[in-house]
Amino acid sequence: MLVIAMQLSLETAKIALFQVTPIALKAHLTELLMLAAKAVAPDQADLSLLLERPKSAEHGDFATNLAMTLARTLKQNPRVIAENLIRALPTSPYVAKTEIAGAGFINFYLSPAAKHAVIERILAQGAAWGHCNDGQGRRVQVEFVSANPTGPLHVGHGRGAAVGDCLARLLGATGWNVTREFYYNDAGAQIDNLTLSVQCRCKGLTPEDPTWPENGYRGDYITDVARSYMAQEAVAADDRQVRGAGDPEDMAAIRAFAVAYLRREQDLDLRAFDVHFDIYSLESALYSEGKVEQTVHDLVSSGHTYEQDDALWLRTTEFGDDKDRVMKKRDGGYTYFVPDVAYHVDKWQRGFERVINEQGADHHSTITRVRAGLQALDIGIPQGWPDYVLHQMVTVMRGGEEVKISKRAGSYVTLRDLIDEVGLDATRYFLAARRADSQLIFDIDLARAHTNDNPVYYIQYAHARICSVLAEWGGDTTTLATADLSPLQLPHELNLLQRLSEFPETVQNAARELSPHLIAYYLKDLAGDLHSYYNAEKFLVDDETVKLARLALVTAARHALYNGLQLLGVSAPQKM
RNA sequence: GCCCCCGUAGCUCAGUGGAUAGAGCAUCCCCCUCCUAAGGGGAGGGUCACACGUUCGAUUCGUGUCGGGGGCACCA
Numbered sequence: 001m002l003v004i005a006m007q008l009s010l011e012t013a014k015i016a017l018f019q020v021t022p023i024a025l026k027a028h029l030t031e032l033l034m035l036a037a038k039a040v041a042p043d044q045a046d047l048s049l050l051l052e053r054p055k056s057a058e059h060g061d062f063a064t065n066l067a068m069t070l071a072r073t074l075k076q077n078p079r080v081i082a083e084n085l086i087r088a089l090p091t092s093p094y095v096a097k098t099e100i101a102g103a104g105f106i107n108f109y110l111s112p113a114a115k116h117a118v119i120e121r122i123l124a125q126g127a128a129w130g131h132c133n134d135g136q137g138r139r140v141q142v143e144f145v146s147a148n149p150t151g152p153l154h155v156g157h158g159r160g161a162a163v164g165d166c167l168a169r170l171l172g173a174t175g176w177n178v179t180r181e182f183y184y185n186d187a188g189a190q191i192d193n194l195t196l197s198v199q200c201r202c203k204g205l206t207p208e209d210p211t212w213p214e215n216g217y218r219g220d221y222i223t224d225v226a227r228s229y230m231a232q233e234a235v236a237a238d239d240r241q242v243r244g245a246g247d248p249e250d251m252a253a254i255r256a257f258a259v260a261y262l263r264r265e266q267d268l269d270l271r272a273f274d275v276h277f278d279i280y281s282l283e284s285a286l287y288s289e290g291k292v293e294q295t296v297h298d299l300v301s302s303g304h305t306y307e308q309d310d311a312l313w314l315r316t317t318e319f320g321d322d323k324d325r326v327m328k329k330r331d332g333g334y335t336y337f338v339p340d341v342a343y344h345v346d347k348w349q350r351g352f353e354r355v356i357n358e359q360g361a362d363h364h365s366t367i368t369r370v371r372a373g374l375q376a377l378d379i380g381i382p383q384g385w386p387d388y389v390l391h392q393m394v395t396v397m398r399g400g401e402e403v404k405i406s407k408r409a410g411s412y413v414t415l416r417d418l419i420d421e422v423g424l425d426a427t428r429y430f431l432a433a434r435r436a437d438s439q440l441i442f443d444i445d446l447a448r449a450h451t452n453d454n455p456v457y458y459i460q461y462a463h464a465r466i467c468s469v470l471a472e473w474g475g476d477t478t479t480l481a482t483a484d485l486s487p488l489q490l491p492h493e494l495n496l497l498q499r500l501s502e503f504p505e506t507v508q509n510a511a512r513e514l515s516p517h518l519i520a521y522y523l524k525d526l527a528g529d530l531h532s533y534y535n536a537e538k539f540l541v542d543d544e545t546v547k548l549a550r551l552a553l554v555t556a557a558r559h560a561l562y563n564g565l566q567l568l569g570v571s572a573p574q575k576m
Numbered sequence: 577g578c579c580c581c582c583g584u585a586g587c588u589c590a591g592u593g594g595a596u597a598g599a600g601c602a603u604c605c606c607c608c609u610c611c612u613a614a615g616g617g618g619a620g621g622g623u624c625a626c627a628c629g630u631u632c633g634a635u636u637c638g639u640g641u642c643g644g645g646g647g648c649a650c651c652a
Contacts (some may be wrong), residue, residue: 151647435582
C-alpha cells in the first residue's frame with residue numbers, strides 16, 4: 001500500500017520519454033491519479049493508493065482500486081467515482097486508454113512508446129538489467145549449508161546450498177554487500193563418534209562386527225577415510241590441511257584427519273555445485289577463543305539467569321519461549337544453544353546488521369532460543385534478528401518410487417549422486433525452484449529428461465534460440481540499441497514487452513521475500529512468451545525495420561533470461 | 577499433549593485481500609518446404625481440505641476441526 005501526500009503539481013508528473021522505466025511509469029500513473037483524486041475528493045487528507053499489474057491483459061497494463069477505496073468516505077457508487085476520476089485525469093503521452101471495469105477498477109492501457117522504452121533500457125544496462133540498489137551497500141551475511149564434517153552432503157544440504165546461494169545472489173543483485181558463511185562443529189560428540197568409526201575401520205572392523213560402536217557411522221566413505229589415513233595421504237580442504245599419521249591408536253590424529261578429509265569431500269561437492277563460501281567458522285573456535293565463556297558471563301551479568309537443580313538456566317520465557325532453557329548442565333557442560341548464541345554475538349560484533357540463516361526446518365526450535373539469548377544480553381540487537389529461511393524436507397523419486405539409499409553414504413541420497421546423475425543445472429534449478437517452506441519431491445526422471453518436459457531446458461532453450469537467431473543474423477547487437485521499435489505492435493510482442501518490464505520488480509520482490517523460486521517461475525513464463533513468439537513469427541524477415549525491431553526485442557529478452565539464470569546459478573548456453 | 581510448515585486440476589507446483597483461480601506434466605486433437613519440434617496452438621479437468629468469523633469483497637486475514645511432514649532432552 002502506497003500512501004502519498006497530495007502535494008503534487010502537474011510539472012512533476014511530466015517525465016521525459018527516455019527516462020521511462022516500469023517503476024517511473026508506475027510513479028507517473030500514481031501522480032496522475034493523485035491529481036485526479038484531489039479534484040474528486042478534495043477533503044481527503046491522504047489516500048492509500050494501490051496501483052497493480054492486472055493478471056490478465058484484458059484488464060490493461062495497470063489497474064487501480066482507488067474508486068473502491070474512496071467509496072466508503074464519499075458514500076458514492078465506486079463506478080460513479082471512477083467516472084469522475086477518469087474525467088479529472090490529466091492526459092499523458094504514455095496512457096493510450098483508460099476504462100472502468102468490474103466493481104469500479106480503473107484500467108490503464110499504455111501507449112506503445114511507453115512499452116517500447118523497456119528495450120532501450122535493457123540494451124543500455126545489459127548484465128545489470130534487473131539489479132537495483134535496495135541494499136545500498138549494507139552488509140548482510142548469509143549462513144547456509146553448515147553441515148558437520150561427519151559425512152557427505154545429502155539432498156537436504158543440497159537444497160540448503162541451492163536456496164542459500166540463490167539468496168546470496170539475489171541480495172548481491174539488489175545492492176547488498178554479501179558474505180557467505182559456513183559454520184560447523186569439529187569437536188562435538190558426533191565428531192567423537194566419527195573418530196571412533198574411522199579407527200574401527202583402520203583396524204579392519206566392519207559394521208557387521210559385534211564390537212562395532214552402536215552409533216558408529218556405517219557408510220562406505222568411512223572406509224575411504226581410514227584407508228587414506230593409513231596410507232598417510234595429505235588432504236587439503238578449503239579451510240584446513242592435514243596429513244594422515246597412519247597410527248590407528250592416535251585418536252587426535254585420526255580426528256584431525258577425518259575432519260579435514262570429510263570437509264574436503266564437502267568442498268568438492270559444493271564446488272561441483274558452483275557454491276562458494278567466503279568464511280568458514282568453527283564451533284571449537286568459540287570455545288578456544290573464550291567466546292562461549294564470555295557469553296555465559298554476560299548473560300549472568302544481565303540478570304536473566306538463575307540456578308536450579310545444580311544447573312544454570314536462562315529465562316527464555318521472558319523473550320517468548322514456552323519454557324526456560326538450561327545453559328549449563330549439571331555435569332558442567334553447556335547445552336548446544338549457548339555456543340549458538342555466542343556465535344551470533346560474534347556475527348553481530350563483526351558488523352552484520354543483517355544476518356540470514358538458511359537451515360533445515362528441523363532446526364526451527366533453535367530460533368526462539370537464539371533470539372532470546374541475544375535479547376537477554378541487551379547489547380542493542382534488534383528483536384527478530386537474525387532472519388531465518390527454513391527449508392522443508394526433500395524426497396527423491398525415481399521410477400515412481402522413493403530413493404533412500406546411497407551406497408556411498410549408507411542411509412541417504414547424496415548431493416554428489418544427484419549432480420552426477422542429473423547434472424548441475426537441473427539439480428540447482430529443481431532444488432531452488434520451489435518455495436523453501438513446502439516439502440519438495442525431486443523427480444530424478446524429470447530432472448534428467450532432455451525434453452520439453454524439463455523446465456530447465458525449456459528456459460535454456462529459449463536463450464539458445466535467441467543466440468542462434470542472432471548468430472544467423474550476424475550483425476552487431478550493439479547497433480540494435482538505436483533501432484526503430486515502432487513496428488512492435490503484435491500481441492506476442494506486447495506480451496513479451498510486458499513480461500520484460502516486470503523483471504526488475506520480480507528480482508526486487510524475490511530478494512525482499514527471500515524467495516528465489518519466484519525467479520524460476522518468472523523465467524519459465526518469460527521462456528514461454530519467447531517460444532510462442534518464435535513459433536508465430538519469423539524474426540529475420542526481409543523488411544529491415546521490422547527485422548531490427550524484432551532483433552532488439554529478442555536481444556532484450558536474452559538479457560533477461562541470462563540475468564535470471566545467473567541469479568539461479570544455472571548456465572545459459574548459446575547452443576543446445 | 578504443545579510448537580512450526582504445508583493441504584489449490586489425476587500428478588508436481590505457482591498465486592495470496594479484489595475482476596471468469598494459473599503453469600507444467602499426464603489425457604485428447606492439431607502444427608516442421610520456415611531463424612534448433614529440447615518448440616507452438618487447442619480441448620477437457622477445480623465446492624482453492626472443511627466450518628465459522630472479519631471485510632463492500634477471502635483461495636489469500638483470524639479461530640477451530642480434519643489430513644501430511646517436522647520439531648518438542650540438563651542431544652547437536
